[in-house]
Amino acid sequence: MAELTYLQAISDGLRTEMRRDKRVFLIGEDVGVYGGAFKVSAGFQEEFGPWRVIDAPLAETAIVGGATGAAMMGLRPVAEMQFADFISCAWDHLVTIAAKQRWRAGTPVPIVVRLPSGGGFSGGPFHSQNPESSFAHIPGLKCVCPATPEDAKGLLISAIEDPNPVLYFEHKHLYRRIKAEVPEERYTTPLGKARTHREGSDISVITWGAMVYTAEEAAQQLDADGVSVEVIDLRTVMPWDKPAVLESARKTSKVLVLHEDTRTGGFGAEIAATIAEEAFEDLDAPVKRIAAPDTPVPFSPALEKAFIPQVEDVVAGLRELAEY
Amino acid sequence: MAIAREAEPVGSLTEVREAGLDRDDLLGVYRNMLITRGVEERGHILYRQGKIPGSFYTGRGNEAAAVGVATAMTSEDVGTPLHRDMGVHIVRGVEPWRIFANYMGRVDGPARGRDGNVHMADERLGMIAMVSHLPAMLPVATGCALAFRIREEARVAVGWFGEGASARGDAHESMTFAGTRKLPIVFVCDNNQWAYSTPTHFEYATEHVADRAEAYGFEGVVVDGTDVLAVYREARRAIDKARAGGGPTLLECLTLRMEGHAVHDDAFYVPKPMFERWAESDPIESFRTWLRANAELTDSEEDEIAAGVKKLLTSSLERAEESPQPDPATLTDGVYATPEDLDTPHHK
Ligand SMILES: Cc1ncc(C[n+]2csc(CCOP(=O)(O)OP(=O)(O)O)c2C)c(N)n1
Ligand SMILES: [Mg+2]
Numbered sequence: 098m099a100e101l102t103y104l105q106a107i108s109d110g111l112r113t114e115m116r117r118d119k120r121v122f123l124i125g126e127d128v129g130v131y132g133g134a135f136k137v138s139a140g141f142q143e144e145f146g147p148w149r150v151i152d153a154p155l156a157e158t159a160i161v162g163g164a165t166g167a168a169m170m171g172l173r174p175v176a177e178m179q180f181a182d183f184i185s186c187a188w189d190h191l192v193t194i195a196a197k198q199r200w201r202a203g204t205p206v207p208i209v210v211r212l213p214s215g216g217g218f219s220g221g222p223f224h225s226q227n228p229e230s231s232f233a234h235i236p237g238l239k240c241v242c243p244a245t246p247e248d249a250k251g252l253l254i255s256a257i258e259d260p261n262p263v264l265y266f267e268h269k270h271l272y273r274r275i276k277a278e279v280p281e282e283r284y285t286t287p288l289g290k291a292r293t294h295r296e297g298s299d300i301s302v303i304t305w306g307a308m309v310y311t312a313e314e315a316a317q318q319l320d321a322d323g324v325s326v327e328v329i330d331l332r333t334v335m336p337w338d339k340p341a342v343l344e345s346a347r348k349t350s351k352v353l354v355l356h357e358d359t360r361t362g363g364f365g366a367e368i369a370a371t372i373a374e375e376a377f378e379d380l381d382a383p384v385k386r387i388a389a390p391d392t393p394v395p396f397s398p399a400l401e402k403a404f405i406p407q408v409e410d411v412v413a414g415l416r417e418l419a420e421y
Numbered sequence: 422m423a424i425a426r427e428a429e430p431v432g433s434l435t436e437v438r439e440a441g442l443d444r445d446d447l448l449g450v451y452r453n454m455l456i457t458r459g460v461e462e463r464g465h466i467l468y469r470q471g472k473i474p475g476s477f478y479t480g481r482g483n484e485a486a487a488v489g490v491a492t493a494m495t496s497e498d499v500g501t502p503l504h505r506d507m508g509v510h511i512v513r514g515v516e517p518w519r520i521f522a523n524y525m526g527r528v529d530g531p532a533r534g535r536d537g538n539v540h541m542a543d544e545r546l547g548m549i550a551m552v553s554h555l556p557a558m559l560p561v562a563t564g565c566a567l568a569f570r571i572r573e574e575a576r577v578a579v580g581w582f583g584e585g586a587s588a589r590g591d592a593h594e595s596m597t598f599a600g601t602r603k604l605p606i607v608f609v610c611d612n613n614q615w616a617y618s619t620p621t622h623f624e625y626a627t628e629h630v631a632d633r634a635e636a637y638g639f640e641g642v643v644v645d646g647t648d649v650l651a652v653y654r655e656a657r658r659a660i661d662k663a664r665a666g667g668g669p670t671l672l673e674c675l676t677l678r679m680e681g682h683a684v685h686d687d688a689f690y691v692p693k694p695m696f697e698r699w700a701e702s703d704p705i706e707s708f709r710t711w712l713r714a715n716a717e718l719t720d721s722e723e724d725e726i727a728a729g730v731k732k733l734l735t736s737s738l739e740r741a742e743e744s745p746q747p748d749p750a751t752l753t754d755g756v757y758a759t760p761e762d763l764d765t766p767h768h769k
Binding site for chain 2: 122148149151153154156158159161162163164165166167168169170171172174189190193194197199200201202203204205206207236237239260261
């Protein structure tokens with residue numbers, strides 16, 4: 098096993114699939130000669146050539162719509178949005194065509210859209226968003242949000258293999274900050290299976306993406322209080338691992354749902370509602386949500402800190418639940 | 422001032438032979454145009470009988486444009502036909518009874534009751550079903566062409582759009598991308614001069630939609646969309662060029678939408694003289710006249726073709742009426758694809 102950053106693990110997964118399967122190609126802005134805005138595909142064009150690592154014009158509709166057409170013709174496109182935020186320009190092609198095609202016309206659309214998402218570095222309102230909840234709401238789409246390098250590789254390979262349109266949210270704040278052992282061989286990590294990031298018995302935190310690390314730090318602080326916190330990393334938001342969440346809720350009887358996306362209508366609401374419907378009798382406290390406030394993502398570090406859930410916020414929430 | 426090339430009408434039978442159609446082909450084209458119109462006329466009757474839920478659209482006036490382009494494609498080529506392009510489905514071989522079944526939302530329609538009217542296509546015949554959003558199929562068609570280019574296959578994609586929808590960004594992005602990469606695609610503009618009630622001068626400010634092609638780095642051609650042979654010849658040229666690596670063409674077929682936008686619309690906003698002038702160049706009547714003058718179409722041949730089409734449509738209607746309603750228990754089936762869905766020849 099080699100130690101890889103989260104970003105290197107994404108590259109590794111993509112390279113593995115491109116070497117293995119000639120149908121897989123990458124298309125996006127500046128992905129070729131430049132290697133992608135974040136260098137995920139650095140060196141790819143040299144290895145795979147300009148028709149498998151395609152520098153597209155600044156045209157997200159053409160990129161995602163084009164990927165859809167190419168997938169219908171039997172290829173396995175991976176489309177990169179330079180930032181997840183620009184997926185709004187291709188919304189129509191994901192939601193109107195790719196998502197509905199299997200149900201409506203019987204045609205699978207095996208595409209992956211890679212979405213560098215998330216805040217924490219003053220990207221401002223248009224380079225920091227976490228739009229996974231919006232897409233999780235669309236029947237026909239899958240949403241993947243890896244937190245660890247190992248999952249980043251395994252989930253990307255699964256996403257490429259999957260016969261559906263898959264949105265792969267890669268958290269920019271994890272790109273170079275998170276490093277871990279990653280198997281060198283090819284492996285898949287199933288979509289829809291959560292991971293217990295940390296076992297505990299008193300409170301469950303249900304989260305995904307960069308918030309896994311925020312939850313982890315908060316949980317460590319709760320150890321000092323003698324409160325044992327379990328952290329469940331959902332890994333994929335659609336499909337989401339309902340059995341694992343309910344099992345953890347039943348075990349600990351108290352649940353905190355945590356996400357970096359804004360609060361109202363965020364995916365945490367779906368999780369909280371499901372727990373209320375299906376595990377009400379097992380709860381010893383109301384399900385608590387911690388999420389970003391309902392505003393655009395701010396630019397100034399002072400404001401952004403107030404926007405993105407911080408370790409202190411989670412600690413306070415956990416203490417409230419512990420005392421309930 | 423026009424920038425696009427304005428195509429000449431087709432003259433003699435010899436010229437048509439050079440373009441690749443023999444006499445039997447010509448009779449087949451005529452028959453396909455009759456079926457196209459017949460399907461839509463019968464559909465309209467079904468609609469008035471209350472058998473078609475939702476709305477009903479026809480492509481009356483566009484039969485030559487649709488049939489002409491589709492006739493120029495090979496079976497390996499793919500396309501994304503729209504709501505005025507019934508003729509494309511007919512040429513590709515979708516059986517009329519399945520089209521009637523689709524109109525009525527029955528299980529045997531290509532959309533199996535999940536989508537209506539002309540939002541259907543038979544993938545096995547190389548067609549991709551349109552969505553309502555216009556011209557959202559152009560980027561998809563461009564992606565098909567991209568796949569052909571990546572795999573170095575001698576195949577061409579044809580993407581249709583209306584002159585109204587030419588205003589949307591999808592058209593621009595597709596043509597930009599296809600132009601920069603010289604993709605094997607033909608963009609076909611069904612210019613029927615109206616986008617619902619909106620006339621062309623509120624949709625684009627050039628003389629022709631095809632004038633834009635120059636700006637994308639490829640050729641634009643305007644053709645009389647009521648002249649099936651001229652459409653065929655120009656489509657064939659564009660398709661052959663794309664297949665040979667020459668890149669895209671924007672082919673604009675000029676017609677008039679001879680009915681309202683859909684059945685609910687009486688088209689009060691279209692000046693009467695405009696209808697009168699275009700009624701004189703009815704695509705089917707013009708072609709019939711041409712066949713009589715240039716290809717010795719006889720009375721008995723004409724009668725035989727007409728009777729065959731009538732019989733086909735009558736039996737198709739009967740068969741479609743027997744097609745079952747979709748089972749509500751299947752509503753949530755197939756939202757997500759399974760790996761078995763990829764078990765098709767082109768996903769290997
Ligand atoms: C994006 C989008 N906006 C609005 C509509 C509603 N609509 C359906 S057809 C139509 C007019 C289309 O005109 P044109 O592109 O010229 O095609 P035509 O119907 O004349 O063949 C409109 C506005 C639509 N289908 N898609
Ligand atoms: Mg129009």
